[in-house]
Amino acid sequence: MIYVLGSINNDISLELERMPKKGETIIADGCRMGLGGKGANQAVAIARLAQRYGTGHTAVKMIGHVGKDAVGSELINKLNALEVDTEFVRQVNRSTGTAVVALTGKDNRIIVYSGANLGVSKSDVDEALQNATGSDILVCQLEIPMYIVGYALRKARSIGMTTVLNPAPAKELPDDFYPNIDIIVPNETETQILTGINPRDPDSRRAAIREFHTRGVHYVVLTLGSEGSEISDDDRIYAHIPARQVRVVDTTAAGDTFVGALTLTYPHIGMYSFKEACLFATKAASLTVSRAGASESIPTFDEVCALYNHEIK
Ligand code: ATP
Ligand code: RIB
Numbered sequence: 001m002i003y004v005l006g007s008i009n010n011d012i013s014l015e016l017e018r019m020p021k022k023g024e025t026i027i028a029d030g031c032r033m034g035l036g037g038k039g040a041n042q043a044v045a046i047a048r049l050a051q052r053y054g055t056g057h058t059a060v061k062m063i064g065h066v067g068k069d070a071v072g073s074e075l076i077n078k079l080n081a082l083e084v085d086t087e088f089v090r091q092v093n094r095s096t097g098t099a100v101v102a103l104t105g106k107d108n109r110i111i112v113y114s115g116a117n118l119g120v121s122k123s124d125v126d127e128a129l130q131n132a133t134g135s136d137i138l139v140c141q142l143e144i145p146m147y148i149v150g151y152a153l154r155k156a157r158s159i160g161m162t163t164v165l166n167p168a169p170a171k172e173l174p175d176d177f178y179p180n181i182d183i184i185v186p187n188e189t190e191t192q193i194l195t196g197i198n199p200r201d202p203d204s205r206r207a208a209i210r211e212f213h214t215r216g217v218h219y220v221v222l223t224l225g226s227e228g229s230e231i232s233d234d235d236r237i238y239a240h241i242p243a244r245q246v247r248v249v250d251t252t253a254a255g256d257t258f259v260g261a262l263t264l265t266y267p268h269i270g271m272y273s274f275k276e277a278c279l280f281a282t283k284a285a286s287l288t289v290s291r292a293g294a295s296e297s298i299p300t301f302d303e304v305c306a307l308y309n310h311e312i313k
Contacts, residue, residue, distance in 0.1 A: 006039020007143030009097040036294035038141040045260025065116040067096035088128040134160030153180040179216035205230040233274040244286035
């Protein structure tokens with residue numbers, strides 16, 4: 001089982017010709033609302049890409065909070081429809097998290113109102129993980145309180161679970177987080193904030209990866225947007241994976257798709273290399289950037305296969 005602990009947001013995406021200047025009001029060309037939030041997007045990516053395993057049961061459980069409001073109920077319905085188990089999603093007396101996503105052809109800027117996401121508690125984690133075992137995986141991001149993420153990583157480690165952290169949005173992490181992280185997946189901004197190294201070229205990227213290893217992380221993936229990713233596994237085998245060339249429509253949830261796809265394929269490492277898992281994640285993320293929206297832009301396994309003739313046994 002994969003547990004995703006994190007945010008669930010109502011995304012309001014505005015299509016703009018350009019970003020507004022200071023003090024300026026501009027008219028959007030389009031507006032969409034949909035299921036978002038880094039946690040929810042990663043859970044959806046796992047569920048949609050998991051279909052090939054034909055396990056007949058839900059592979060992913062979401063742990064999080066939405067408001068006791070119509071939007072919150074709708075987001076839960078959407079998660080259920082996408083085959084994310086919502087047993088551990090609670091509706092609470094706060095507003096549902098909201099993200100305003102400003103999109104231009106080449107850029108996205110996101111403002112998040114955390115709302116209900118900030119109420120996720122230790123007892124939510126305890127309840128959700130009470131039947132977890134060492135063969136399960138925990139995935140976290142940083143859109144819920146940091147100390148809850150730290151608590152969950154520690155607890156997962158004590159159970160023997162595999163842990164994945166997407167340290168987004170960018171914030172400094174306490175040093176004692178790192179030994180409890182098996183796989184870290186930061187983007188360029190997050191890498192710079194966490195390591196103090198700007199990952200602008202191959203040497204600096206590998207220096208940043210080494211820094212994560214030194215702090216205790218086993219697998220590192222620096223995602224580099226249209227430049228792909230720089231990765232390193234437990235044996236310190238480094239590789240660069242170029243992004244796939246696609247027509248970019250909306251990059252929202254590219255990183256979330258990557259994290260979800262990697263998490264799903266990770267248990268099969270042993271049969272496959274970490275690099276192969278990242279190649280699959282790169283293909284899945286490229287489909288996400290070629291479509292509009294957050295969770296609704298995430299492909300299924302069959303869509304990834306159809307586009308790339310990808311075979312994973
Ligand atoms: P977001 O916050 O938009 O979800 P992120 O900043 O967390 O994304 P990125 O590094 O931008 O993550 O992207 C994650 C992965 O998605 C990249 O490693 C790459 O494989 C793929 N990707 C991102 N942008 C593009 C692009 N323009 N073309 C093709 N693939 C892309
Ligand atoms: O990673 C993309 C997500 O970040 C959006 O769906 C938005 O809700 C913000 O949390």
